Amino acid sequence: MCGIVGIVGKSNVNQALYDALTVLQHRGQDAAGIVTCDSGRLFLRKDNGLVRDVFHQRHMQRLIGNMGIGHVRYPTAGSSSSAEAQPFYVNSPYGITLAHNGNLTNVEQLSREIYEADLRHVNTNSDSEVLLNVFAHELAGGGKLRPNQDDIFNAVRAVHNRCRGGYAAIAMITGYGVVGFRDPNGIRPIVFGKRDTEHGVEYMIASESVALDVLGFELIRDLEPGEAVYITNDGQLHTLQCATNGHYAPCIFEHVYLARPDSMIDGVLVYKARLRMGEKLAEKILRERPDHGIDVVIPIPDTSRTSAVELANHLGVKFREGFVKNRYIGRTFIMPGQAARKKSVRQKLNAIELEFRGKNVMLVDDSIVRGTTCKQIIQMAREAGAKNVYFCSAAPAVRYPNVYGIDMPSAHELIAHGRTTEEVAELIGADWLIYQDLEDLVEAVREGNPNITEFDCSVFDGKYVTGDVNEAYLGKIEQARNDAAMSQGNVASAIIDLHNN
Amino acid sequence: MCGIVGIVGKSNVNQALYDALTVLQHRGQDAAGIVTCDSGRLFLRKDNGLVRDVFHQRHMQRLIGNMGIGHVRYPTAGSSSSAEAQPFYVNSPYGITLAHNGNLTNVEQLSREIYEADLRHVNTNSDSEVLLNVFAHELAGGGKLRPNQDDIFNAVRAVHNRCRGGYAAIAMITGYGVVGFRDPNGIRPIVFGKRDTEHGVEYMIASESVALDVLGFELIRDLEPGEAVYITNDGQLHTLQCATNGHYAPCIFEHVYLARPDSMIDGVLVYKARLRMGEKLAEKILRERPDHGIDVVIPIPDTSRTSAVELANHLGVKFREGFVKNRYIGRTFIMPGQAARKKSVRQKLNAIELEFRGKNVMLVDDSIVRGTTCKQIIQMAREAGAKNVYFCSAAPAVRYPNVYGIDMPSAHELIAHGRTTEEVAELIGADWLIYQDLEDLVEAVREGNPNITEFDCSVFDGKYVTGDVNEAYLGKIEQARNDAAMSQGNVASAIIDLHNN
């Protein structure tokens, strides 16, 4: 998962891009980058780290220009390397830079094709670099000295024909404009909006509407599946549906965990979807455990808080913040002659005994992935004196890997993979465990926009909407993850991106 | 306000000090420092920045030794400089390092005295350096080649006789041990605890009990007002009441805002005190506004959440997280030829319209200081569609400056200074405003430990428990603040601490 943003403004856009990236920082804390364009010249700064650490005064001063794009990165499943920050750049045609959120499932084939067709060298493991080269190749095919919106949209159309997977991308054509496009299933989110300034109208494209809100932009709408938006450097906005086979199947996990609650995705307010998840979960509890005997509902901070408040309301049980999160987690250093110790959950959360002692507590989390943290938290609750510890997950059991850009473990690392709810409950040490039903989750989100008839729920049901994900593919990415993990000791940071120091 | 910690352990204490400082980071994000002692030699690292930014692998590797102290700093009122990180060091006698939380009110006189009596040069504006030199001078007076607990306690006694103000301090005597002491009114908090390890018992002294919890130490108790605890480097723990005039008057603002909710201060769980603040505030609302018509209670994140939950419970009104906090605030850069822009509250908080549109909302904050943020938040609530915006403060009106170590503005900057509640309500734009009554606040805390008969409530009632704070003193620190503010443009960072690069 990553966050992307692009702005075509009327004065320097560096500060606005920077601010937007801080608002999108929850989508990726691993690396950050901004490229701006001024008088046909590009200015780039990117590096590993948080936005606030990557950009200093001296960098910002150089990022001049009224047009630019930015990126925050979270390592993507299937990519063994963590060394590539975005935006990426190719100099032909026109000089194109691109920021990408998602994952291509046919990246190997594409990589081969662009080398064979165009002799284009791809220097990283990043599918984003491949996506950029595919787009560049298709745009070059037009051969226009000065590309217009039709050329841009034709290139996006060709990208849709060739690329498989989930992707939302923002590219800048040096000297011409900024284009945003979304995969034909609309798996990854992307919105655009505008604001009026004294110098004229400015446009922003971003992963989430909250970036628009905070910067005073007004949301126009989400890009539709397969649609592209192109804003020329003089401020003309064009949109076109570039996919013939597009149909809406957005990633439901955005609503469960990824997105900020105050974002509006595909017409659904994430916050409200989460409230409804709490409601529906409460109904299930009341249905399955009418005599639940719960004394207090306690969220695992921070994501599950919204669901948990409403769950408590519907159960008619007290909501209490029984865990305090340590907001300033540090590192564990290895001293000479010492083995590495694992950061335990104790360093991240502290239990307020008062809320646990002698009570039946219902812990609420947004989802359960590996289950290791769950287990420790339940243990903490018991040590704090809880009589019984119940656990519920606002999402169904996570049983399958994600292939559309969320960094999720491979199947065998998922605690619920091939296990029943009872087996998971026992493994994590809960007195009982309740998962949201998938229909309920879908309903909780759909109520916000009944026009969406389908979601990508692959991590829950193993159905991959792009139709090209089979056992062989899943086996290959699992192998890649394992290889990456094993070699991490000595190669982890062995790759210097070409565009970086 | 600062956070302090000291550990006498059985193996290297660097990681434990580091972890403790991250847990105490909410008490100061301005600078951090650790000094350790090994075989009579000190190892120091301190710098401006967060704990995670100040200490790198190379620093930690050098911070060897089984004994050490640490500090996180928040700039203190009355100090015009922000350049001094702690711990401080003097080499005579014994080599002493010290970390301090609080503020001395007679620092000028002390500074003069230590120069005249001992020719001791103080190189910073920090009262902590003065406190260290007073302690060092008194300890040197013993003239012992090898100081024991009596010498240490005598020195603390003399410190109490000479120093005025609020202070909790931890000092390390090179080669001998670590001593913690608390001012005779117990204004600033300090606790100590222990943990068993395979190598023996380890002791920790810290500003808040949460540092003990997270590191697996068991809280023994708070230091009493005027009391000192001395732990020798071989693990003997001694305590002694070193003040003759000690009486309990701890700072109530720790419970309102400063401390983590999961800390236990002077026998009171901060979290529970805040729940009671919510209760009592609800009672006042029901009393004064029986037909309040409130639709939803919304906290200003993060501190007020605990009070707000309970306030909502007692009002029987929905509690909702209507504001989402941006956790990754960045900087505002100044581009050439541009004026500095102020970060607005919009970049810190985003309103979820759904919770405001057409409703009577009750916003809850822990306290109101300058009122500028309040005003912007209320404006945001209105822009989000609120019908009426009510505001309540879990603490009474803040009307007086703090002189015991909390960085509070001077009187004329406090919105409630010399104003009625109605006047403040009008200034911040609230439809109505309710402050907690001071008796209720005191009661909310006291219920946790009825033995405490008095609190320092000076910011609310202008009564300074040390008895030495008069108009002249307050005028002087106000002047100092103004001078500092005015010269900040060109001198702010003009001071290099002697112990720093």
Added chain:
Amino acid sequence: MCGIVGIVGKSNVNQALYDALTVLQHRGQDAAGIVTCDSGRLFLRKDNGLVRDVFHQRHMQRLIGNMGIGHVRYPTAGSSSSAEAQPFYVNSPYGITLAHNGNLTNVEQLSREIYEADLRHVNTNSDSEVLLNVFAHELAGGGKLRPNQDDIFNAVRAVHNRCRGGYAAIAMITGYGVVGFRDPNGIRPIVFGKRDTEHGVEYMIASESVALDVLGFELIRDLEPGEAVYITNDGQLHTLQCATNGHYAPCIFEHVYLARPDSMIDGVLVYKARLRMGEKLAEKILRERPDHGIDVVIPIPDTSRTSAVELANHLGVKFREGFVKNRYIGRTFIMPGQAARKKSVRQKLNAIELEFRGKNVMLVDDSIVRGTTCKQIIQMAREAGAKNVYFCSAAPAVRYPNVYGIDMPSAHELIAHGRTTEEVAELIGADWLIYQDLEDLVEAVREGNPNITEFDCSVFDGKYVTGDVNEAYLGKIEQARNDAAMSQGNVASAIIDLHNN
């Protein structure tokens, strides 16, 4: 002027490239870069600064691979920007990186052509990026999936047809090999050599033979004008004359000042050429000033020492190091409210009075460019008590700008531009001044290799061997220099290279 190096080895070449760059550091102290290739992937590190400051352990560890190229940069005349470090990279075709020494005189036309023909965006002011794109375009024209030596040489041939100016370049074709080529006049130097290792033969291409010597490579020979050498990644070496119009006219200024004395360029040992310059200068002095009355010959350290020793020998006069060079020059800092002060020559040189007091001293420098330093040095000699100060230059009067890659001032800044020797002598304050005659300089170098019939002596005689340099061109680069100088205050470092942070 820059230094370039490329190695195709049998194990990691990073250390060897690094060492070679330190040996070539005299050719450019402004920036440094290395790119290596391993398994079809490139690893790059480049930044402003000396070699020893640019490469740290963490960078070197990532620069893996048996093949790579490196660069040290000196800002080139005509380039207004100092922000581009090399090697440069384009990803199509194959992924090509390039390091360049020299200057193209038709860069504007080329830049336009490559955009129009190939839509290739050039993001810097660097002619090296243009050269790379021309080469890339020509190599792409072959369209081969796997290029062989013929494809490479054809591309070089096309480069020679299109590019004007002086250039020695080393390019790496990702996965295939390293190619070095030299402009058809052989203006800039480039050599290649080999060494045997236990794993097989390794090849190096470099600006100067001294890089070969120090690393234990044996000089094979200089590339001939227009010739290219291509070493495949498995160690096959191919050479081909790629120019039809090549004729030898190497830059004579390499011998005067640029090259290290222990380098062998075009068959001439620089050191020996300088000895002969001293001899010939002595003969001229004896001829023109038979009663010279010189008491001591004193070089201006460091370059002129070789000529000066031999000059003294031939005059039969003592040679003495009367000036001591300060090897650790620092910066002049600007304090608030202070005007910038110029570093005077006094901070670089200190005169030993003993060698000046009451004597007729002959100061020897390699050449006189602006004359400002000369003037100060002569003044120092007088202050040290010299009776008469004579000055001689091992090179003729510098009267014209350089357009082939040496950073020389524009014409009007050259003290000898439009002035007689006597006028220059008066301006610099010398009692008399002797310049080497151009025929003598040419002879001094040619004696080392009589096969070279012509040199580029343009800075002395204004004859530009490429035939395309006219008044209009010179006027344009002079204007560019002026513009650059004027805007330096606020834009100097305003350009971030795309490949840099």
Added chain:
Amino acid sequence: MCGIVGIVGKSNVNQALYDALTVLQHRGQDAAGIVTCDSGRLFLRKDNGLVRDVFHQRHMQRLIGNMGIGHVRYPTAGSSSSAEAQPFYVNSPYGITLAHNGNLTNVEQLSREIYEADLRHVNTNSDSEVLLNVFAHELAGGGKLRPNQDDIFNAVRAVHNRCRGGYAAIAMITGYGVVGFRDPNGIRPIVFGKRDTEHGVEYMIASESVALDVLGFELIRDLEPGEAVYITNDGQLHTLQCATNGHYAPCIFEHVYLARPDSMIDGVLVYKARLRMGEKLAEKILRERPDHGIDVVIPIPDTSRTSAVELANHLGVKFREGFVKNRYIGRTFIMPGQAARKKSVRQKLNAIELEFRGKNVMLVDDSIVRGTTCKQIIQMAREAGAKNVYFCSAAPAVRYPNVYGIDMPSAHELIAHGRTTEEVAELIGADWLIYQDLEDLVEAVREGNPNITEFDCSVFDGKYVTGDVNEAYLGKIEQARNDAAMSQGNVASAIIDLHNN
């Protein structure tokens, strides 16, 4: 060996101190520091590295004040740690900072005494910190609130009574002035001078006169053995002989190698002393090898050049710079799985074959210490084709360790320790070897100032002028060196100085 400087000026002295340190940088490239005093407050910056790397604009801006001292450090023999940069600071009395060049031979006893007498903790292995504490203790003894010159001189007198060894030191008394003092034998050099400015007379104290020259100060004179100079902050200069037993025995090695040739030490111009070393060496060669058959004299750059020129003159043989020094030496990096390789002399020097091929060459070095470099250079000369390689040393055989502040190996590492000239010649591979005779060396220096009747020549003759250096002491420092070397792998940088980050 270190370089020290102190200035009492009429405006900010930071730039002047910085410039002076760059001029003294040859005395120590390991660390650098400056402390200034303004309005009773100290500003310090020190760190490992060259002067140009330690001080940036932000540091310089903070180093305000008209008075200050500076230091460049070379690790001293007998000190196992390399982590302490100077100046050092103690806060009592007055706040004193000190920069020291030399070595105390009774540091252990002093360290014990100052702890016992004053409970002063010394946190480093540096004898400089001990010297500072002794001085501070003695100055505190006066007990004056405002010390005058008598108090200062009394403290220096007491230092002389208690300290043994060689030392030149500059201390600053915060708010009062700067004092320089020299050990009673005058082993280490120290001079002072003045310059007139529009604001009044400014004074500088420095290790070498060249720092005065370059900054436009006029040399007043050397401090005499045991003498002190005190310059008050308002510009009054006082001097006093503070030793009763002082007698001149300056270190002769300053003239051989340490000092810059353009420095005047104890009335002797180092440059001229080196010329005379060349003369006397020539005479010895002519005496011992009348038929020497030498074709060319070649110096090992840089120090021996002065002697070699004159040696060649007196022999009537050509002087030629046959070795070219690489001025930009880099590091050798350790790649994973690779053993560390030693930098060979080949990376530092390159031989110009022309000057060696078929010739009898006389190589000249200033001295021979370990002999390892010599051996490699002679080997290079042979590989370059020399017929015979003769070697001469401008100093006698180095056979004993230095205990007065020069970082010299211990006895058993000295190639000449216990060996005859012939044995050394064989070991280094020279056809024959000639050492300067000690009487000749002494004479070469003494001719510059016949008033000096004795020199410290201990490295040549094993006679230590302080009279307290015996076998036991030498054994102890040898042991300390060995321990340090052995533990370097894991502890080398394990010490953080208290005053550093």
